[in-house]
Amino acid sequence: MTKKKTKKNPFRYGIAVDDPYFVDREQELKDLDQWLTSGQSLVIYSSRRYGKTSLILKLLKQLSKRGYKTVYVDFFKVYSRSKFAELYYRSILEAMPSWEKSIRKLSALTKSIRPVFSIDQDGRPLVTLDWNKATPFPLDEILDLPQKLAGGKPWIVVFDEFQEINDLNGENFEKEMRASMIHHDKVSYVFQGSRSHMLLNMFTRKNRAFYQFGKLFELKKIPEDVQQKFLERKFRDSGIEATPDIIQEIISRSGNVPHYVQYLASAAWEHSLENDGTLDSKTLNAAIEKILINQNDYYLSYYEDLTAHQKKVLHAILQDNKNIFNAGYIEKYRLHAVSSVQRAVERFIKDGVLEKKGNIYFFTDPFFPAWLEKM
Ligand SMILES: Nc1ncnc2c1ncn2[C@@H]1O[C@H](COP(=O)(O)OP(=O)(O)O)[C@@H](O)[C@H]1O
Ligand SMILES: [Mg+2]
Structure with missing residues (x-):
């Protein structure tokens, strides 16, 4: 009897993947595991869609099987300090064994916050936080929870797309987070994100709150x-x-x-x-x-939203992606002043359309140039 071949698409995209769709990352899993379990905090960066979220969620699963408490917060979902507090609180709660006991424990540790609980349609705990609205939200009480709860093993806490904190009037929020987290010797933090430049600025500039807070790790393509x-x-x-x-x-x-x-x-x-x-x-x-x-x-x-000159720059880069600010280049492609080419390129980078490696500009999405060719 021949085995019937399966007819299920063996490839997945658009969501974080795990086995059997997950490829490789064996060395990365080993290294990250070792660093985090030994108490090292990390800054993981790469372009979008290289697999950061998939990798870290796989690692957290692996760690929690070995008895580590793991917490994950996606900063794309964070639009305010108190929203962050709620998401963080909920994720901490989910890392704990029994809700009932945990809720009592957490409540005892957060004196000025009153958690209000309910259960959502999927049976997950929903929590909103209540506090004396005449005072600022006591974020430090929440931030200190993993440190206070940790026993022998470090807690592993992941903040995904962490650079988004910059949109929440970053500087103060950042300072506040760091002020608490710098004392947490029982928590390993992972800060990761796709806007590498923004994220790296946060951790490599002396004037930034998180200066040198974690070890930098670039997630590369799969070989x-x-x-x-x-x-x-x-x-x-x-x-x-x-x-x-x-x-x-x-x-x-x-x-x-x-x-x-x-x-x-x-x-x-x-x-x-x-x-x-x-x-x-x-x-x-x-x-x-x-x-x-x-x-x-x-x-x-996206394309329709560009100015005529931005379109021109994009098509020029499609032809030739090196030394694009040279006088010869600008003349050849009949572009405007260098400064306006720079502004156009800045926008493409900010929008995640282009990426810069040294002197060369690449399209992030390999199918976009194919589409542009047909214009
Ligand atoms: N290790 C991997 N094995 C297989 N596919 C992967 C892997 N990492 C990423 N991918 C693919 O890339 C997509 C985006 O991955 P994701 O983890 O969301 O990336 P990022 O968080 O860096 O933007 C996934 O849906 C999957 O198709
Ligand atoms: Mg991601």
């Missing part, structure tokens, strides 16, 4: 040969024929950015099903076409 092996295995095991060359092409067309590799592999897999289970270059191109169609509204709404 190409590891991606290659993973894709080959997943295509094979799900009954799709794909040569090493065509798989190599998936990786190169997606710039080997983990998210886009999975996105393209997923689309290629779907198209291969309709091609008698074979992935060839025609199928791969059809998959890319499909992605461009899916992304069209999103790209178009």
Whole structure:
């Protein structure tokens, strides 16, 4: 009897991934584990979609199996100090064994805060915090909780997309956090984020509250040969024929950015099903076409918002991404003054459309240039 080949798409994108969709990161998991369990705080940075959230959530799961208390707060959800306090409080509560006991314990530790509890539709505890509104929110009571609760093992606390704190009038909030956290010898903190420049400024500038607070760690792409092996295995095991060359092409067309590799592999897999289970270059191109169609509204709404000159700069960079501020370059592509090219590029970087490596500018999304080519 032959084993029936599964027909479930073996690739995932758009959400944090874990096994069986998770590729590699073995060395990173080992290193991060070792640093955090020994009490070292970390600053983890990379471009968007390299896999920071997936990696850290996998690590937290691994640590909590070994009895570590782990806490995760996503700063994309934080729009005020008190919202932060609520999310943090709730995540701390979830790290503890029995809610009932924990609630009593937490309440005893936060004298000027009265937690108000309910249960949401999914059975998770919902908590809002009440305090004497005539005084500022006593954030320090919440910040000190992990330190006060920790026993023999350090608590592991993750703040994802932490640079967003800058939008909450960062400086004071930052100072306040640091003032408490500097005394926490029983907590390992992870500050991570995708806007690397902003995040690094927070930890490397002398005048910033978190100056040298954690060890810097850049999350790189997954090595190409590891991606290659993973894709080959997943295509094979799900009954799709794909040569090493065509798989190599998936990786190169997606710039080997983990998210886009999975996105393209997923689309290629779907198209291969309709091609008698074979992935060839025609199928791969059809998959890319499909992605461009899916992304069209999103790209178009961004593009339409640009000024004529910004569009010109973008198309120039599409042709040639080096030394873009040189007089020769500006003349060749008939751009305006250097300063306005700089302003345009600043905007692209801020929007996460371009990234700078040395003197060279790259498109963050490998499919966007393909879309632009067609304009
Ligand atoms: N280790 C990995 N294995 C497989 N896919 C990954 C991995 N890391 C990231 N990805 C892909 O990238 C996408 C974005 O990952 P995510 O963890 O959200 O990145 P980030 O937090 O850096 O923006 C995931 O949905 C997945 O498709
Ligand atoms: Mg993330």
